[in-house]
Amino acid sequence: MRGTGLIDCDVHNAVSSDAALLPYLPARWRRHLDLVGSRTFSPFTKGYAYPKAARFASRRDAWPPSGGLPGSDLDFMRAQLLDAYGIEHAVLNCLYRAPEQRNDAFGAALAAAVNDWQVEHWLERDSRLRASVTVPFESPDLAAVEIDRAAAHHGFVQVLLYPRSMAPLGKRRYWPIYEAACRAGLPVGIHAASTTPGPTTASGWPSYYIEDHTGLAVAFQAQVSSLIFEGVFDRFPALRVVLMEGGFAWVPALMARLDALHHRLRDEVPDLEHPPSHYLRHRIRITTQPMEEPERPGDLVPLLREIGQDVLMFSTDYPHWDFDDPQRAFRTRVPADLHQRIMYDNARAQYRFAA
Amino acid sequence: MRTVVVAAVGEIPPGGRKIVEIEGRSIGVFHLADGYVALRNACPHEGAPLCRGALSGAVTSPAPGRYRYERRGEILRCPWHQWEFDVRTGRSWVDPDRVRVRSYPVTVDGTQVIVHV
Numbered sequence A: 001m002r003g004t005g006l007i008d009c010d011v012h013n014a015v016s017s018d019a020a021l022l023p024y025l026p027a028r029w030r031r032h033l034d035l036v037g038s039r040t041f042s043p044f045t046k047g048y049a050y051p052k053a054a055r056f057a058s059r060r061d062a063w064p065p066s067g068g069l070p071g072s073d074l075d076f077m078r079a080q081l082l083d084a085y086g087i088e089h090a091v092l093n094c095l096y097r098a099p100e101q102r103n104d105a106f107g108a109a110l111a112a113a114v115n116d117w118q119v120e121h122w123l124e125r126d127s128r129l130r131a132s133v134t135v136p137f138e139s140p141d142l143a144a145v146e147i148d149r150a151a152a153h154h155g156f157v158q159v160l161l162y163p164r165s166m167a168p169l170g171k172r173r174y175w176p177i178y179e180a181a182c183r184a185g186l187p188v189g190i191h192a193a194s195t196t197p198g199p200t201t202a203s204g205w206p207s208y209y210i211e212d213h214t215g216l217a218v219a220f221q222a223q224v225s226s227l228i229f230e231g232v233f234d235r236f237p238a239l240r241v242v243l244m245e246g247g248f249a250w251v252p253a254l255m256a257r258l259d260a261l262h263h264r265l266r267d268e269v270p271d272l273e274h275p276p277s278h279y280l281r282h283r284i285r286i287t288t289q290p291m292e293e294p295e296r297p298g299d300l301v302p303l304l305r306e307i308g309q310d311v312l313m314f315s316t317d318y319p320h321w322d323f324d325d326p327q328r329a330f331r332t333r334v335p336a337d338l339h340q341r342i343m344y345d346n347a348r349a350q351y352r353f354a355a
Numbered sequence B: 001m002r003t004v005v006v007a008a009v010g011e012i013p014p015g016g017r018k019i020v021e022i023e024g025r026s027i028g029v030f031h032l033a034d035g036y037v038a039l040r041n042a043c044p045h046e047g048a049p050l051c052r053g054a055l056s057g058a059v060t061s062p063a064p065g066r067y068r069y070e071r072r073g074e075i076l077r078c079p080w081h082q083w084e085f086d087v088r089t090g091r092s093w094v095d096p097d098r099v100r101v102r103s104y105p106v107t108v109d110g111t112q113v114i115v116h117v
Ligand code: FES
Pocket: B043, B044, B045, B046, B047, B048, B050, B078, B079, B080, B081, B082, B083
């Protein structure tokens, strides 16, 4: 990587405790936090449905010596990630549970607080950082208000949604979000996480995290199909979508299958302007982590070529347990032109970073 | 082969470890129940500081419904993606022949712990 630029499209900054958000909450919602606290749709108030390989799903060496959660200490993040790998820009995706709140107005207040906290403690403190706007996206009207408000700060480069949503993301109810994103000139990023109380697969609760983690790829495919066939891309010609942490080996298979079916079943979706693969190639970008690791590492290159040279954007997922090292994540030699696009060019174009 | 004094006897408590720099290489020295072992502090997977990982044991099962937790403190788990290594040999648990980390002999000379690199 030395000598060429590097953009990391998925880094997690963490709110160490609710107290950190208090200065950004109006008195009415501070009181709510105090009296009621966080009430999410997840059946688990703390932690996750499954233990995720490591505490706080994080690298064991990513706990800052200053205390607090992995991803909560900017200086430590600088040393361990930004400086260590010479990262030119990193996109922060804060997974604080604002979008999951049962009380929608409280969720909106929390989302705004998270965004203001991000401006003050991250974006204004390191010019390499950019961030996604946290929005209460199950209440799309409130999400749109927050997009309009937060987008005034140039450090926000994306709107953050999750793939395990209450309804498929192509549905009309979510359209105010896409309208606002287009108004703000921001792509919509969908990052592995959930707002639903339901099981993590379409067929009930699995026993193991390994099943849950694998099931993510399927959730992303369902969202891609929904966005395409509900006409979101046709309706919002400026809209770009970024898929984060859902894998990518499935892309060629999904494109081929959807195109083949489209030949036979297109009468059902006559408004679609292009074959499904067109939207995947032109309107969707995908981050690389977790990197596919085929049995024969060299098999990765033809896969990357088939997906297309413009689609993939490198990400580390720092500080999480499945972090990818920018210099080691491809366990094979990727041709220089393709490598350059994945590590830098594609993200620069997508997020409109200055050259 | 060079010999390098890395610690005084008693400096690394049993079950403990010390990470040292030898000729630009980071190496972890572990104090096991019956002596010391040393491993390269770089995971063969993606290069994580392997020797900062957690030490645990291995669960084996001689028959259905019967489990044994053995080799306590001898299985080193990578701090990043959790690949496991036998701290005595540097061989990975999942693919011992193909995936392993370099290990170095350690001797004790009176009051000094010595790594042979
Ligand atoms: S770097 Fe050690 S398991 Fe991946």
